[in-house]
Amino acid sequence: MQPSNEQLLWMYETMLLVREYEETMVKVYLEGKLPPHIQKGLAFDIASGPVPGEMHLAAGQEPVAAGVCAHLRKEDTVVGTHRPHHFAIAKGVPLDRMTAEIFGKTTGLGRGKGGHMHLFDPDHKFSCSGIIGASLPPACGAALAAKKSGKDWVAVAFFGEGAANQGSFHESLNLASLWKLPVIFVCEDNKWAISVEKRNATAIASNADRAVAYGMPGIAVQNNDALEVFEAAGISVARARKGEGPTLIEVKTDRYLGHFQGDPEVYRPKGEVEQLRRDDPIVRLGGQLRQRQLLDDARDKTIRARVHGQVEQAYEFARKSKYPNPSEALEHVFV
């Protein structure tokens, strides 16, 4: 299955948007967190600044989001992880309301109640969770609802290679296969579960090999490449829409930043990130687009300007938005 020109350009622009968003967040996140604005003696204060709490950024992992979401419609469901921005952006979640949520503002997706790991956008059927492995069961639920309604909608559960050792993974794969649910399980193997390498956590080399144990096809995407992800996802989404059941995809992708922002990454081999960045999937796709005459300097400049404008506007919207009234903390437990 070959991507159309529109899809190619969409993937390129989406990945650029994610990358710029995440790299902007690297800077914004640090605002207010460093000396001298913080408690004396501390090098960093996680609680301070306009974006407090934990921050998990997906720079380097753009191809997974772009390659999969290129096949999805608004009615398809995506459930993401604690590292959710690339999935949300690729699914079409409005950047301004997402950023406002991350800033804890009342204009955010969850009125500031969820924050960066708990982004909910029912209009775009996007949700995510801070609990490892928690994306798989609700994706099965969305798929079950689609099946019961007779629609050809699909659900995608994204999770990491670390999550593939959690019970929810095994239960969900079995259930989805047993009930032939239209769900695609996409494992982002970025090698690192915080500081623990895959080979020190998983008994086998490839999670795609686990698929056979659950009665579904497994596809191993060996490169951090949007087109390769696109192909694997295309096969899987088509299967699901036809009622043929679930598929497991594992993509070897690259986590350019720490597990969380502030992570000193002492566990990571020296030079690893520099080496990964030399094979940037966005640069690679850009080169391929140029080869196909879909991209030139002028067009690239236009795309990048548009992306930059969207990112700037989103962050400005978040900064300008108001915080919720403290009394709101007691609201919305129940509807």
Add this chain to the structure above:
Amino acid sequence: MATTRKLTMAQAVAEGIAQEMERDARVFVMGEDIAKYGGIFGATGGLYDRFGPERIMDTPISETAFIGTATGAAAEGMRPIAELMFADFFGVCMDQIYNHLAKNTYMSGGNVKLPVVLMTAIGGGYSDAAQHSQCLYGVFAHVPGLKVVVPSNAYDAKGLMIQAIRDDNPVMYFFHKGIMGLPWMAYFEGATTEVPEESYAIPFGQARVARAGRDLTIVTLSQMVHKALVAAEALSKDSIDVEVLDLRTLVPLDIDAVLNSVRKTGRLLVADEDYLNFGLTGEIAALIAERLDSVRLKAPIQRLGVPGVPIPYSRPLEQAVIPQVAHIVERCRTLMGAKLAHAA
């Protein structure tokens, strides 16, 4: 005049589910052995024959997966009922319950609705030991985001189940095995009641005075309501007039009903089958303690619950730790004889 007939609590639960399934195509049930078997404790008896496998779905032993599936399906507009076979099993799936089902509505600022009913069997007294005899509704009432419903009889069970299914929020529905009216477990026959054939809903947050009285109040729920009524009958022979208040729901809690009763009697026993420590009995006692400017107690509050031990297997041991009629009677007599440190 609408017809009634006597139903066991199990039949009443199943009838409530059936009537809502007839009315609303979005309602379906998932759980272990809930299809042809009809649920280990009868909660889905007869439903498979009526609605078939598409809507009465047996699941693998995968609580995390199917409770998460219920959550995900509810987010898409369906109205699932999931059965957790024993409340004791919540350990294998609690993350999906308390971190997701309970919290997604709040974390989304009210944008995500999760109309899920999670029903489960509770209670001991029949020698099922530590991992199969617990009540645990205190745990679920403690964490925010779940409504907690605990019926004591068939009439309430049907009305509360219908209300639960119609509620757009996650509802935990706890049915005590010892009042379901199962043909294979001794039960309190008072739980089997007249149940109207038509559909009806009982609002949450409304306790029921099971027995009106003047001398002391027993606040209780579930199977313990029946033990309290037996105790009240015994005490009436000594001219002690006991009021028994059946809470019916813990979240929301009908605190006004509790206050009205205690203001009338001045003496309170909270009788619970859940663990004594850090639970329902402490919550009720604290709610009274915070209102001593408007509630006059004649005696210190009495609390009965399982006293900080796992539920033992051997019958004399189990009967010693799960509050019994005799324990209730004893505590009521204590209440009648007790005085405050500084009487008014």
